[in-house]
Amino acid sequence: MTSPTPDSPARTGTPTVAVLGTGVMGAGMVRSLRRAGIVVRAWNRDPAKAQALTGTGAEACDSPADAARGADVLLTMVFDADAAVDVVRQAAPAAGTVWLQTTTVGVEGADRTVEVARELGLVLVDAPVLGTRKPAEEGALVVLASGPEEVRAGLEPVLEAIGARTLWLGEAGAGSRLKLVCNAWVLSLTAAVAQSVSLAEGLGVDPQHFLDAVRGGAADSPYAHAKGAQMIAGDFPVSFSLAGAAKDARLIRSALQASGVTDALTAAVLHAMDGAAAQLPDAAAVDMGAVVRGFRPA
Known part of the structure; x- marks a missing residue:
């Protein structure tokens, strides 16, 4: 070639x-x-x-x-x-x-x-x-x-x-634009799981019961179970690093702003990621599931 x-x-x-x-x-x-x-x-x-x-x-x-x-x-x-x-x-x-x-x-x-x-x-x-x-x-x-x-x-x-x-x-560039669209959904889903796991813990509910409750329903997602299990165990081997996810969230936020779409949701996701990163020695060494740290009391 x-x-x-x-x-x-x-x-x-x-x-x-x-x-x-x-x-x-x-x-x-x-x-x-x-x-x-x-x-x-x-x-x-x-x-x-x-x-x-x-x-x-x-x-x-x-x-x-x-x-x-x-x-x-x-x-x-x-x-x-x-x-x-x-x-x-x-x-x-x-x-x-x-x-x-x-x-x-x-x-x-x-x-x-x-x-x-x-x-x-x-x-x-x-x-x-x-x-x-x-x-x-x-x-x-x-x-x-x-x-x-x-x-x-x-x-x-x-x-x-x-x-x-x-x-x-x-034409070249269309792939990168669609990637932002897809990652906006993935990062929001990960943060939503983190919020529900943290809320369950805050309410004295076993967070595994949250995953069991949604299993097989219309709102279920294999991704939610994979990331939720990490969050519950507190173990975050890297598949997609928290540092990389935060970098992508910033790219998504810029694209939202440039296209005239509100960035409120991604801004909240990024805030949680930055909060988690501030508690960790190296955000590149943990999976983005560690965003759960941004929802828990410091």
């Missing part, structure tokens, strides 16, 4: 993918790509995280430029738009390389990636994903892809490896 032309290598064979960012999500993607037999060159700011993936057959690289050298597809899964733009500039991939940008970057961030791709001569596919650690590990993410029609066929092996479904949404 060094060129979006009909005789591109990715159209006639399996592309080589450079994965920049092998944290919780990126590591899962690497494993899914390797199970599909795709050649992967991995890089992370913490070299140990890329090195840990060599058992899958992935090559650990010393720099973004090393990873990008000879790759058909450059996949970024980092913290935010600043990090995505920074690593792509460091990578300096060949003109015509497909940039599969999966980081949640928001509206302004997506616009920036469009400009950077144009500047560097890259073919941008804006493709944030729905899912956390387990779906990433299982190749079961939902990919919200947006970009040129002509690269879809060449990207199929990559997208099929990392995702259970891919939605193609139009």
